[in-house]
Amino acid sequence: MTNNHYDLIGVGIGPFNLGLAALCEPVDQINALFLEQKPQFQWHPGLLLENTSLQVPFLADLVTMADPCSQFSFLNYLRAKSRLYHFYFFEKFHIPRREYNHYCQWVAEQLSSCRFGERVEAITWEENRQDFAVKTKRVDGTHFTYHCRNLVLGVGSIPHTPACFQNVPSERIFHSAEFLHKRDRAYQCQSITVIGSGQSAAEVFYELLQAQETYGYRLSWHTRSQGFFPMEYSKLGLEHFSPDYIHYFHSLPQDKRDQLLAGQDLLYKGISFSTIANIYDLLYERSVADNYPDVQLASAMEVKEVEKAGNGYRLVYRHLHQNQPYTHETDCIILATGYHDKIPDCIANISHLIQWDEQKRYIVNLDYRLALTQDIPNQIFVQNGDLHTHGIGASDLGLGAYCNSVIINTLVGRSVYPVQQRNVFQQFGTLT
Ligand SMILES: Cc1cc2nc3c(=O)[nH]c(=O)nc-3n(C[C@H](O)[C@H](O)[C@H](O)COP(=O)(O)OP(=O)(O)OC[C@H]3O[C@@H](n4cnc5c(N)ncnc54)[C@H](O)[C@@H]3O)c2cc1C
Ligand SMILES: NC(=O)c1ccc[n+]([C@@H]2O[C@H](COP(=O)([O-])OP(=O)(O)OC[C@H]3O[C@@H](n4cnc5c(N)ncnc54)[C@H](OP(=O)(O)O)[C@@H]3O)[C@@H](O)[C@H]2O)c1
Known part of the structure; x- marks a missing residue:
């Protein structure tokens, strides 16, 4: 591997791709690079108000639901910051949003695979090399090109x-x-x-x-x-934010998924x-x-x-x-009119490689690979751009570690982070 050729390049470093970077760190088979346009990790900085908390338990940190022993867990962050006793007496599952942001910054600082202040401007498919060329612009105005076999888009959503x-x-x-x-x-x-x-x-x-x-x-x-x-925040309602519901939702025809989503606003x-x-x-x-x-x-x-x-x-x-x-x-x-998904401009040149549905949305496989128009060994994964295919858990931080486990397992072809099949008490779909 030359130092500008990677197995995987991630576009954007929000919680989803940061979690992926953390979970990739101990996996030798994946030489990854993640690129973020902002100069440092910042999680929705315009709304980091005091006295607001994460809407999911602290266990929905970047890694715990995939690997509770990871050095990048929230509990290890507390230990590193000498806050374990404070947290113990705090006795709350829902941590301040400002602390979640600080925890993510602590993780990002330790990951050499994460590069900030570098915007991905254009991605092209290089047929002869069978890889993607990722062109970036750094904050100092310089340009750079990296190559990778696989991509993961983690660009989040934009204010509506x-x-x-x-x-x-x-x-x-x-x-x-x-x-x-x-x-x-x-x-x-x-x-x-x-x-x-x-x-x-x-x-x-x-x-x-x-x-x-x-x-x-x-x-x-x-x-x-x-x-x-x-x-919705009842225990059985929350079971809709599970791998089991993702499997069920994904198995439905697209028109049924769209119809279901239209009535699920108050779940998420x-x-x-x-x-x-x-x-x-x-x-x-x-x-x-x-x-x-x-x-x-x-x-x-x-x-x-x-x-x-x-x-x-x-x-x-x-x-x-x-x-x-x-x-x-x-x-x-x-x-405060919400956010919407936007297909990032940087993939315009590889648009012909991607299969689009009738509403010009990605067709996302269960394992977060985009359906492509050509039979190539390379993959493009998407994180949090899959509401229409995977359902209401798409942007849920509690499912980030699951989603990243699936992506890593798919990339390396073995179960690095085992994914459990039955996670909820209820059954989605007909009874078996
Ligand atoms: C205020 C707020 C609070 C939320 N709180 C919760 C919560 O408590 N619990 C929960 O489950 N969900 C929450 N959500 C929903 C969701 O989990 C978050 O929006 C989360 O940040 C999504 O993570 P992400 O990684 O997909 O995207 P983002 O966090 O949006 O990160 C995407 C990153 O990609 C970068 N990027 C985009 N294009 C490029 C490019 N071309 N080159 C380089 N970088 C690029 C952006 O700068 C950005 O930093 C919240 C949402 C909002 C708006
Ligand atoms: N504490 C936290 O952790 C935290 C904080 C902020 C946000 N979040 C999360 O981030 C996500 C986005 O939340 P959000 O509050 O930014 O957006 P949102 O939940 O999508 O809400 C947008 C609101 O704007 C309304 N709206 C849109 N267009 C309008 C118009 N033309 N006229 C009048 N009203 C209009 C919508 O009405 P309709 O119902 O008719 O669409 C809805 O009430 C959610 O998942 C949320 O849970 C979490």
Whole structure:
């Protein structure tokens, strides 16, 4: 192997590919390189708020569900940071999001296979060499080309902004993904509107509600969803985030999978019970003695139009039940309108190698290999781009180690990280 030729190159270093890098580390057969455009590991930095926690137990770290003895486990991180006793007395499964980010940074620092500040710009297929050429641009402006036999795309998703916001001056309109970077702009306004009712919206709203007495703004929280509903967190509901459910879901015809997904929003979106309780309790406290805070909450309201109005903006909603327009003026808009998958530009030159479904989505095999148009020994894997093929667990951190075990086992052709068959009490599909 020359030092720019690899068995595997990973595009992007979020939790999924970082977990893969950690699990590949002890596997001699895989000479891997992972490339990340950001200068260091940063997990959704614009929403790393204090007092917010991971929505999965700490066991969903980068490695434990595949190899509890790994040196890259969260418990070993605690030991390295002399925090084991603190964690022991903390007595919580759900760790602060800021600590999860710090733990991931600790893992990334130890992995020579992870390179930061290097964006993958283009990937081409080199027929004569039977490998992929991966062209990158580093932060200092220099370019580099690596070669690899196999690829793994771990580019995550990107913030979704409704189309009507695209041509509006955006000084005081921003996505929740940028909240911490732009929060001060909101604090200076007389009125703020948060749109959406997922976990991001709820955390942003709660943060603004806590600061409302200090800054004195009017606060509105509007969403297209049917209500401010909680995300599923019952034990039997959680069994849908298991390898067993992935197997079942993947076995269904694509049109049935699409139909199922359309009705499963509240299994993986929505607000945590504790955030809803925090918000409600603060509203209750603030409204004592008829002193109602200047707050408005409304659901079933879809933003249809937005335009500049004086120093602020005018929003036009359509109420989904009453089918009526509603106009609302505000100085600042925070779009907590979610994220969407995007096929990365860097694979444009290998698009002809990839099989696409009718909706221009990847066709992803059960073992996370993309279906290809040519019979070549090389593979392209995808992480967290498989909601439509593998179901609601696609972005779940608790399934990252499973997904990475499958990828590694497939790459080396043996069971390096054994994958257990029966993990849940219920049966998905017809009874056997
Ligand atoms: C605020 C927030 C909190 C969440 N909390 C939880 C939670 O508690 N539990 C849970 O199960 N799920 C959670 N999720 C969902 C999901 O697990 C996370 O979004 C997770 O970060 C997905 O990991 P990833 O590796 O797929 O992608 P990402 O974390 O998005 O990482 C992808 C990386 O690829 C890089 N990249 C993209 N293109 C290129 C390129 N061309 N070259 C180089 N690098 C590139 C990006 O810079 C990025 O760093 C959360 C999501 C959000 C938005
Ligand atoms: N603490 C944490 O760990 C944490 C924090 C943040 C996020 N997350 C996770 O990250 C993922 C994304 O969460 P998210 O909250 O960013 O997004 P989300 O769950 O996808 O929520 C987006 C919200 O925006 C609404 N919306 C979209 N377009 C709209 C429009 N035009 N008008 C009005 N409302 C509109 C959606 O309504 P519809 O319901 O109609 O689509 C929905 O309520 C989730 O899996 C979540 O659990 C986790």
